[in-house]
Amino acid sequence: MTQVPPANRPPMLSTEQALDFLLTAARPVTEIETLATLDAHRRVLAAGVTSPIDVPPMAISAMDGYAVRCADFTGGADAGGASAGEAAHLPLRLPLRLPISQRIPAGHPAQPLAPASAARIFTGATVPPGADAVVMQEMATLEGDGVSFASSPQAGEWITAQGADIRAGAEILAAGRRLDAQALGLAASVGCATLPVLRRIKVAVFFTGDELTMPGEPLKPGAIYNSNRFTLRALLENLGCEVSDFGIVPDQFAGTQATLREAARDHDLVLTSGGVSVGEEDHVRPAVESLGRLNLWQIAVKPGKPLAFGEIDRADVSSAQPAYFIGLPGNPVSSFVTFLLFVRPFVLRLQGVTQVTPRVLLVRADFTQTKADRRNEFLRARLNPDGGLDLFANQSSAVLTSTVWGDGLIDNPPGHAIAAGEFVRFLPFSELLN
Numbered sequence: 337m338t339q340v341p342p343a344n345r346p347p348m349l350s351t352e353q354a355l356d357f358l359l360t361a362a363r364p365v366t367e368i369e370t371l372a373t374l375d376a377h378r379r380v381l382a383a384g385v386t387s388p389i390d391v392p393p394m395a396i397s398a399m400d401g402y403a404v405r406c407a408d409f410t411g412g413a414d415a416g417g418a419s420a421g422e423a424a425h426l427p428l429r430l431p432l433r434l435p436i437s438q439r440i441p442a443g444h445p446a447q448p449l450a451p452a453s454a455a456r457i458f459t460g461a462t463v464p465p466g467a468d469a470v471v472m473q474e475m476a477t478l479e480g481d482g483v484s485f486a487s488s489p490q491a492g493e494w495i496t497a498q499g500a501d502i503r504a505g506a507e508i509l510a511a512g513r514r515l516d517a518q519a520l521g522l523a524a525s526v527g528c529a530t531l532p533v534l535r536r537i538k539v540a541v542f543f544t545g546d547e548l549t550m551p552g553e554p555l556k557p558g559a560i561y562n563s564n565r566f567t568l569r570a571l572l573e574n575l576g577c578e579v580s581d582f583g584i585v586p587d588q589f590a591g592t593q594a595t596l597r598e599a600a601r602d603h604d605l606v607l608t609s610g611g612v613s614v615g616e617e618d619h620v621r622p623a624v625e626s627l628g629r630l631n632l633w634q635i636a637v638k639p640g641k642p643l644a645f646g647e648i649d650r651a652d653v654s655s656a657q658p659a660y661f662i663g664l665p666g667n668p669v670s671s672f673v674t675f676l677l678f679v680r681p682f683v684l685r686l687q688g689v690t691q692v693t694p695r696v697l698l699v700r701a702d703f704t705q706t707k708a709d710r711r712n713e714f715l716r717a718r719l720n721p722d723g724g725l726d727l728f729a730n731q732s733s734a735v736l737t738s739t740v741w742g743d744g745l746i747d748n749p750p751g752h753a754i755a756a757g758e759f760v761r762f763l764p765f766s767e768l769l770n
Contacts, residue, residue, distance in 0.1 A: 347636075348634045348635055348636040348641070348711075349632065349634075349635050349636065350635075350636055350712065351635065351636070351637050351677065351712045354632060354635045354637075354643070354645075354678065355677070355678060355681060357631075357632055357645070358632070358645060358678055358681070358682045358685075359681060359682065359685050359692070361631070361645075361660075362660075362682055362685040362686050363657065363686070364534070364685060364686055364687065364688040365534050365535055365537055365604070365686060365687065365688060366534070367534065367535040368382040368383075368532050368533070368534060368535070369532075369533060369534075369535055370530050370531070370532055370533075371530060371531055371533050372529065372530055373520055373523050373524055373528050373529060373530060373531050374520075376515050376520060376531045376533055377515060377516075377517070377520060378514060378515060378516070378575070378576040379514070379515050379531075379533040379534070379536070379576060380512065380513070380514050380515070380533055380534045380687045380688045380689055381509055381510070381511050381512065381513045381514075381515060381531065381532065381533060381534075382511060382532040382533055382534045382688070383511050383532045384507045384509060384510050384511045385507065385508055385509040385523055385526075385528060385531065386505060386506065386507050386508070387502045387503070387504055387505065387506050387507075387508050387526040388504060388526060388527065389502075389504050389526055389527060390498050390499035390502065390503055390504050391499065391500075391501045391502035391525055391526060392496055392498060392499070392500065392501065393498065394462050394463075394498050395462070395463040395495055395496065395497055395498050396442075396460055396461060396462060396463060396495070396496050397440075397457045397458065397459055397460065397461050397463055397470045397494060397495065397496075398459065398470065398494045398495065398496050399459055399470055399472040399473070399494045400457070400458050400459050400472070400473050401457060401470050401471050401472040401473045401475075401476065401494065402434075402436075402454040402455065402456060402457060402470065402471045402473070402476055402483055402485075403440070403449060403454065403455040403457045403463055403464055403467035403469070403470050404434065404449075404454050404455075404467060404468075404469055404470070404471055404485075404489060405449065405451070405452075405466060405467060405468060405469075406468050406469050406488070406489055406490070406491050408432070408434065408451070408452050409430070409432055409485070409488040409489070410488070430485065430486055430487060430488065431477075431484050431485060431486050432484065432485050433479060433482050433483070433484045433485075434452060434453050434454040434482060434483060434484075434485070435452075435453050435454070435481060435482045436453070436454055436455070436456050436481055436482060436483055437449065437450040437453035437454070437455060438455045438456070438464065439455070439456040440455055440456065440457045440458065440461045440462060440464065441458050441461055442458055442459065442460035442461040443460075443461075444461065444462075445462065446461070446462040446463065446464035446465070447464060448464060448465040448466050449464040449465065449466040449467045451466075454471075454482075454483050455467065456483075457470060463495055467495075468491045468492065468495070469489035469490065469491055469492065469493040469494070469495065470489075470493060470494035470495055471485055471489050471493070471494070472494060475487065501525075502525070502526060508522055508523070508526060509522065509523060510690070511688075511690075512688055512689055512690030512691070513689075513690075514684070514687070514689050515531070515533070516770075534687060534688040536576055536577060536578045536687075537577055537578070537604045537605065537683065537686045537687055538577070538578045538580065538602065538603040538604050538605075539572050539577045539578065539579050539580070539603060539604065539605045539606075539607055539683070540579075540580045540582055540599035540600075540602075540603040540605070540606045540607070540659075541565075541568055541569060541572065541579060541580070541581055541582065541606075541607045541608070541609075542581070542582035542583060542584070542585050542595055542599065542606075542608055542609075543562055543564055543565050543583070543584050543585065543608070543609045543610060544584075544585050544586075544587060544592060544608060544609070544610040544611035544619070544620060544666070545562075545584070545587060545610045545611070545666060546586055546587045547559050547560050548560065548561075548562040548565075548584045548610075549561055549562065550562055550565075550584070562584060563668050563736060564609040564610075564664075564666070564668055564671045565581070565583075565584075565609075567668065567671065567672055567675075568607065568609060568664070568671065568675060569581060571672075571675055571676075571679075571680070571769070572607070572683070574769065574770070575680065575683050575684065575687075576687070577683065580599070580602075580603060582595055582598070582599055587611070587619060588619065589619040589622065589623060592611065592619040592620055592623040593619075593623040593626060593627065596620075596623050596624060596627055596648055596661070597627055597648070597651065599648075599659070600627070600628075600648035600649075600650055600658070600659035600661075601650055601659075603659055604659060604660065604686060605659065605660045605661070605662065605682075605683070605686065606648060606659055606660070606661045606662075607661075607662050607663075607664065607679065608620055608661075608662075608663045608664065609663075609664045609665070609666055609671050610664075610665070610666030611663070611666070620644070620663050621633070621644060621663070624644070624646050624648060624661050624663070625646075627648045627649060627651075628646055628647045628648040628649045628658055628661070629646050629647055630644055630645070630646040630661075631645055631646045631647065632644065632645040632646070633645075635674075635678075636710075636711045636712060636750065637673075637674070637677070637711055637712050637713075637714065638709055638711040638712065638713045638714070639665070639667065639669050639670040639673055639674075639714070639733035640664075640665050640670040640671075640673050640674035640677075640714075640733070641665070641670075641711070642663075642665050643662070643663065643664060643665065643674050643678060644661070644662065644663035645660075645661065645662050645663075645678075646660075646661045647659065647660060647661060648660075648661050660682075660686075662678070662679055662682070664679070665733070667733040667734050668733075668734065668736045669716075669732070669733040669734065669735060669736060669738065669739060670733040672736075672739055673714050673745065676745070676763075676768040676769075677714065680692075680768065681693065694763055694767035694768055695767050696747065696761050696762065696763055697761075697762045697763075697764065698759045698760070698761065698762070699719070699723075699724065699725050699759065699760060699762040700723065700724040700725065700757065700758070700759055700760075701724065701725050701727075701746075701754050701755070701756060701757070701758055701759070701760045702720060702722065702724035702725055702726055702756060702757075703725070703726060703727045703754070703756055704754065704755055704756045705727065705748075705753060705754040706753050707753065708750075708751045708752050708753040709748075709750065709751075710750055710751060711750055712747070712748070712749060712750050713731075713746075713748040713750075714745040714746065714747060714748070714763075715727060715728075715731055715745065715746040715748055716728040716731065716738035716739060716741070716742035716744075716745060716746075717742055717743065717744065717745070717746045717762065718741060718742050718743045719743045725746065725760065725762060727746075728741055728742055742765070743764055743765060744762055744763050744764040744765045744766075744767075744768070745762070745763045745765075745768075746760050746761065746762055746763075747760075747761040747762070747763055748760065748761075
């Protein structure tokens with residue numbers, strides 16, 4: 337393989353430029369299927385969800401207690417439906433004792449509240465017509481078949497109005513939303529038994545390197561266990577992808593080319609680990625170029641510079657779109673970090689997700705790093721009990737321990753040394769792993 341002279345190489349793209357390139361190139365899937373809401377976790381909505389009902393569908397009690405008319409506490413006749421004669425017999429001072437005219441558990445109908453009476457009511461139960469407040473049971477005294485109140489309630493107290501959460505006709509979930517547990521619960525709350533979702537994307541993965549050995553097998557001299565296979569498969573499955581694992585591919589051009597060709601046939605994306613650098617045993621790049629094209633290679637990011645992006649033509653299906661290709665570095669931390677920064681948002685965009693950018697927090701650095709790198713560094717760090725960040729001591733791209741120890745990545749700009757006490761951009765793993 338002929339090496340490109342360094343002087344002729346184009347400048348490496350920044351993290352922002354590379355991500356923008358990937359997201360612009362992504363063609364979201366369009367095929368729609370209908371799933372039971374119970375089975376739609378982590379799928380992407382193909383259309384917005386509009387509520388057919390008010391939620392709650394009627395006024396309900398927010399407490400266990402007693403539904404009452406506020407007018408009964410003042411002797412007024414305007415709000416309670418009582419006649420002037422009835423109101424004249426009501427006490428004008430507290431405490432006030434009212435007979436209990438009905439009992440209303442949740443899920444049972446309520447009758448109109450009789451004037452000058454109270455209804456025993458429970459949390460979530462329908463507020464009876466005519467009642468305009470609920471007195472919590474701790475503020476009332478049960479006396480035989482009646483109840484006594486020492487203070488007057490306010491209109492609307494402890495009542496959740498009909499439609500207080502959702503109005504009929506309102507859009508509650510937008511198209512392109514990835515369905516988490518909260519979204520599924522919200523859809524169920526308006527009666528959605530099924531949801532329209534985009535199909536899952538299909539990803540083929542394989543791992544290059546004669547040195548790779550699977551756990552459970554003896555390590556030969558010079559060999560290492562293939563941790564990337566476990567990390568990347570889990571990350572893809574966590575995103576809801578259909579994953580086909582083509583295993584470990586030896587460092588040979590012909591074998592790499594054949595695996596790429598087969599993987600591209602039935603998959604939206606081919607993801608590899610290793611073999612994308614410039615060494616004589618790095619065969620992934622030339623194999624991709626022999627089957628399609630390489631559109632992006634090398635990013636000014638640390639760890640993970642030798643990331644590659646391109647397309648692989650489907651030779652046996654002339655009318656089909658090519659399969660996307662992303663080649664990740666072989667070092668385990670480089671592979672992990674570049675997946676989170678580039679593969680995750682790309683996969684989400686292919687799935688039809690509209691919002692793919694993770695939230696960034698500004699957090700105080702409780703360490704000093706005097707050495708500034710010319711690339712955009714992503715440093716493994718952990719939140720400490722004082723609300724600041726501690727830095728993992730060894731930031732080598734081979735130290736996978738740092739990804740378990742840490743809570744996220746510090747996004748440190750090129751050429752920037754970090755002083756203790758300054759606020760840095762922090763990407764929590766909780767934002768990057770879902």
